[in-house]
Amino acid sequence: MPNKAPNPLYFLGLSLASFGAFYWLAKRREATYPASKQPRQNRLTAWHRCMPAIFDKIASALHIRKKQKRSAKPRMSAFTTPAFDNSKVTVIFVLGGPGAGKGTQCANLVQDFDFCHLSAGDLLRAEQNREGSQYGEMIRTFIREGQIVPMEVTIKLLENAMRAALTEGRADEGWTDSRGRFLIDGFPRKMDQAMKFDEEVCQSSLVMFFTTTEEEMLKRLMERGKTSGREDDNEESIKKRFRVYKEQTMPVIEYYNNAHKVATIDATATIEEVHEKAKSVVTQLFKGEITRNFSSISCSVTLSLDVLGLILSRLDTKSALTFSRTSKLFHTVATRQAVSSLTLDFARDSYKFKQKRLKAVFDYLLADIPGRLHYVHHLKIVRSCFWDGPFLDTGLVPVLANILENAQNLQTLYLEAMQPLAQRAPAIVNAIVGLPRLEKLKLTEVDSPTPKLLRGLHTTSVRLELEVYQNSTHFRFAELALLQGHNITDLTFSGPGPWGFYHAKLLQEQHIRFPSVRRFRACFVKGDVDTQGSRIIHILKPVFPNLEIFESQIEAGGVWRLHMCSTCCT
Ligand SMILES: Nc1ncnc2c1ncn2[C@@H]1O[C@H](COP(=O)(O)OP(=O)(O)OP(=O)(O)O)[C@@H](O)[C@H]1O
Numbered sequence: 001m002p003n004k005a006p007n008p009l010y011f012l013g014l015s016l017a018s019f020g021a022f023y024w025l026a027k028r029r030e031a032t033y034p035a036s037k038q039p040r041q042n043r044l045t046a047w048h049r050c051m052p053a054i055f056d057k058i059a060s061a062l063h064i065r066k067k068q069k070r071s072a073k074p075r076m077s078a079f080t081t082p083a084f085d086n087s088k089v090t091v092i093f094v095l096g097g098p099g100a101g102k103g104t105q106c107a108n109l110v111q112d113f114d115f116c117h118l119s120a121g122d123l124l125r126a127e128q129n130r131e132g133s134q135y136g137e138m139i140r141t142f143i144r145e146g147q148i149v150p151m152e153v154t155i156k157l158l159e160n161a162m163r164a165a166l167t168e169g170r171a172d173e174g175w176t177d178s179r180g181r182f183l184i185d186g187f188p189r190k191m192d193q194a195m196k197f198d199e200e201v202c203q204s205s206l207v208m209f210f211t212t213t214e215e216e217m218l219k220r221l222m223e224r225g226k227t228s229g230r231e232d233d234n235e236e237s238i239k240k241r242f243r244v245y246k247e248q249t250m251p252v253i254e255y256y257n258n259a260h261k262v263a264t265i266d267a268t269a270t271i272e273e274v275h276e277k278a279k280s281v282v283t284q285l286f287k288g289e290i291t292r293n294f295s296s297i298s299c300s301v302t303l304s305l306d307v308l309g310l311i312l313s314r315l316d317t318k319s320a321l322t323f324s325r326t327s328k329l330f331h332t333v334a335t336r337q338a339v340s341s342l343t344l345d346f347a348r349d350s351y352k353f354k355q356k357r358l359k360a361v362f363d364y365l366l367a368d369i370p371g372r373l374h375y376v377h378h379l380k381i382v383r384s385c386f387w388d389g390p391f392l393d394t395g396l397v398p399v400l401a402n403i404l405e406n407a408q409n410l411q412t413l414y415l416e417a418m419q420p421l422a423q424r425a426p427a428i429v430n431a432i433v434g435l436p437r438l439e440k441l442k443l444t445e446v447d448s449p450t451p452k453l454l455r456g457l458h459t460t461s462v463r464l465e466l467e468v469y470q471n472s473t474h475f476r477f478a479e480l481a482l483l484q485g486h487n488i489t490d491l492t493f494s495g496p497g498p499w500g501f502y503h504a505k506l507l508q509e510q511h512i513r514f515p516s517v518r519r520f521r522a523c524f525v526k527g528d529v530d531t532q533g534s535r536i537i538h539i540l541k542p543v544f545p546n547l548e549i550f551e552s553q554i555e556a557g558g559v560w561r562l563h564m565c566s567t568c569c570t
Pocket residue numbers: 096097098099100101102103104105121186220221223224267268269270271272274
């Protein structure tokens with residue numbers, strides 16, 4: 001039977017009926033929920049729509065030239081063009097706790113390198129005091145409370161000040177041909193500020209991070225408060241600023257640290273000494289010895305073998321070898337240059353054989369210092385490498401010092417037998433302390449002088465794990481006070497004995513605190529437990545405020561094992 005074409009009137013009727021039903025339903029809903037009269041999309045975006053008005057108000061209060069209206073499309077962050085050209089404008093963020101000495105050092109660096117120094121705090125204070133400023137009171141309240149002013153205000157003030165400096169037409173070094181160099185002091189204080197500035201204003205080349213203890217910063221600020229006239233240079237505001245710094249600014253430093261953009265400078269020394277270190281960091285940056293680390297690369301690049309080696313060295317061994325099989329050229333680079341992780345552990349070999357192998361490794365590493373050691377990022381050396389029974393092979397100790405002195409990209413170092421090594425070759429300690437990129441340092445057989453030696457560590461952000469010398473009864477526990485403010489994460493004692501208690505008490509009484517410690521392990525002999533055991537936890541708790549007891553048990557033989565952990569570890 002032939003197919004009959006359907007009558008078009010059916011469709012018309014059906015459409016009219018559907019529309020009628022839909023209209024009736026919509027009317028009923030409106031009567032029940034009046035808010036539904038507003039289109040759904042509009043309701044969702046009502047809040048967003050009022051934001052530009054708020055920004056406009058801020059803009060007019062800050063005398064910011066009105067920008068052309070943006071298109072209705074939301075801005076895609078990946079395609080945002082920053083206000084300033086990264087290749088012409090150098091921005092160094094200067095961070096550190098309140099009173100660490102940022103402003104003081106910026107003033108010095110301005111003399112050395114013709115920077116334009118912009119202090120976010122100063123710009124905010126100027127805006128706060130500007131007659132007629134609509135945001136003066138708001139800024140005053142935020143500053144007094146140590147809180148961070150909404151980022152739109154601060155970023156606009158910075159952008160305006162940068163533009164003004166660039167259009168000034170300076171003829172100093174670094175300022176010709178539309179170039180400029182800026183020290184941005186006390187900014188970014190919060191992650192949102194960091195992201196927005198990098199994305200919309202200019203990518204920073206480097207973060208200079210000045211660090212010292214809270215105690216020192218408080219002392220400096222109280223002294224400054226006598227003459228500064230700053231409303232926040234009083235103890236109450238300073239404490240609030242410290243809290244905000246730890247909670248909000250430290251994550252910013254960590255973020256840039258992960259991007260290898262941070263140069264940490266110990267600011268505890270004299271102004272002149274700190275200045276020398278800061279000057280050398282900037283000199284390195286301008287010489288190109290510190291990479292200007294821009295995160296987005298939008299063009300294709302040809303890799304030099306050196307860069308390829310570096311990339312390979314970041315791969316795990318298996319992937320590096322797989323990669324090396326793809327081409328003869330890669331193979332050479334991968335096998336010769338890409339040793340990034342080295343563990344020296346010859347415990348099971350005979351001493352003679354061990355020595356032979358160790359020498360071969362050292363020869364390999366030291367044969368071409370810039371080429372090989374450049375790629376070593378992780379180094380682990382266990383005790384057995386140096387020991388023949390009870391004897392230390394002193395011949396190898398200077399070789400190790402040589403390696404450490406030249407492995408400038410080392411990020412993690414695990415070194416056993418710190419005390420005997422340091423005693424025989426102080427150069428080892430100097431080399432460790434001078435490692436510029438160290439992120440994690442684990443040392444075993446630490447003795448009482450070690451904390452003093454480590455105080456000079458290039459960066460206080462290094463995560464420190466210390467295992468105290470086996471016979472730790474004589475360890476002067478209180479020496480740890482020298483590392484207050486350093487990032488100790490792990491402490492192990494095999495038997496602190498009564499001295500341990502005495503020193504722990506000293507730390508407690510002197511209000512020395514180690515909030516960074518995430519694990520504390522110790523075992524005590526029976527006599528100590530009987531006489532002091534119940535008190536030790538009471539003494540230790542305030543010293544390590546973030547720890548909870550994970551394990552506390554007496555084993556056969558009367559050894560009491562105490563294991564305290566931060567809650568996130570348990
Ligand atoms: N290395 C130093 N040794 C001793 N005093 C210092 C040192 N550096 C700075 N000071 C003093 O400490 C005080 C605070 O320094 P500065 O104003 O530079 O700190 P800041 O980090 O900029 O503080 P803020 O974040 O509060 O603005 C000043 O009085 C300064 O003279």
